[in-house]
Amino acid sequence: MEIRALKYFLITVREGNITKAAKYLNLTQPNLSRQINMLERDIGHKLFERRHSNIVLTPEGILLKKRAEEIIDMIEKARAEFNFTDEVIAGDIFIGAGESWAMSLVASVMKDVQKDYPHIKYNIYSGNFQDITEKLDKGLLDFGLLIDPADLSKYDYLKMPAKDTWGLIMRKDSSLSRNKNITKKDLLNIPLIISRQVMETEIEDNDFSRWFSDTFDKLNITATYNLIYNALIMVREGMGYALCLDKLIDNMHNENICFIPLKPKLESGLNIVWKKNQEFSRASKIFLDALKNKFKV
Template structure:
């Protein structure tokens, strides 16, 4: 029993004649008559009482009409649901990032996109550049946000319109808190808390140039990959954390404060993705919105 033939059957029942139904369906009368005769033969039941100018349903035909209407309604609903899938964007987007205030920019794009497509869901992963790129390479992330300098030669990327200012997070009752900025000589012979990435990739790290030959004289007592944990160590009095601004809680109610480096050090940021990446429809649309927002921005790493 074909759906097309059931539609023919229902049209004849509604129109009341082969002629009217054939005109409505844009098929020939012999073709329509043959399709209904084949349906009756398949079911072993007579479906219509044929008059000289009209056709009426038999009792068996009335039963089939009820069932056919249910079947056609379900078929139409199913087709509508699948057709809507082609126009409704939904799914999951996976984003990895280091700790940076610039995530606010990406969050705004994510919010605006989800206002239009509420079936999109985001999953965030926090880590340093090594963590993020490893997961990106394995296909566990769609996008990564990296703080410069970082090796992005094997990725496609956009620059974000923000810069992270580097400095030192310390207790407000520490001697260095009285200074407006921190010079490299201030950091010699005091306990420091540095990011694990800074210590493991010295050849690419911004502080090599800033500290110069004094880098190896630093007393690094703790390394970290999340500033939240580093701030707890600072508050406990273990040392001074070298990090970027606006990540640790240095509000008036906090015991901690931030002092920038002198000369100042700031970094640009990139949002990256694998070259030749095949995205889901949701991730593709997210990338389109990112390009609309940040496509013409140039950023760099600098000492000032």
């Protein structure tokens, strides 16, 4: 299986049409079709169904797309890691991050490192726990910023000197918007939009589950989210109240939305993680040393 063939395949998927993909690649349509046919023979499965002028991926094609993207990402990451000379330290650092104001602390370290090593470049991937750990485990990320509750048993990590505060985002015309705090009783019988990470976590003994105790099963959960932006849209449209972390909405641009913290106070810790026994590039090692120095580990 050739890397070039995988790239041709991904571009064809992106364009959704053999003719458009051939034009983009500066190939003839028969040449590109031949390359795709060779890939199908190599894989042993049909990758496309041709419908009118467009293509539709088969189940095998969907799987190959996912694997091809991972392979190409890994190749690009490997090239970036060797982008240095004896005189100039350069290279790319790949960081996955959950949505948290603590990313500003990481960004301050990134800025400090870049002052001394201006040829180091950062690549940030936003996602939830499952998204980030999957890419960490496959070697597509160097570091991840994970929000508790999170299983850290597979990783080395630094605990961040910060915590996120949980609360409820709601429209300002809600009767609850006049409250200074939100209690467990307030959460009953209102439509809730909740983080999918919290819903799917297998860690029973954590601050979040202890705060809710036996209340969680009584909640009226109408939707889940993995990134807060879409949850904000649902709140704006009156679908419900989003249980989320503080400092993730900009009230200057969300005049009709407000955040009210839970009572008793519920906080989540934050961790910078990386794979155990990981072989770091020179750029990533410099960044890790800067993190440890910043957070005094």
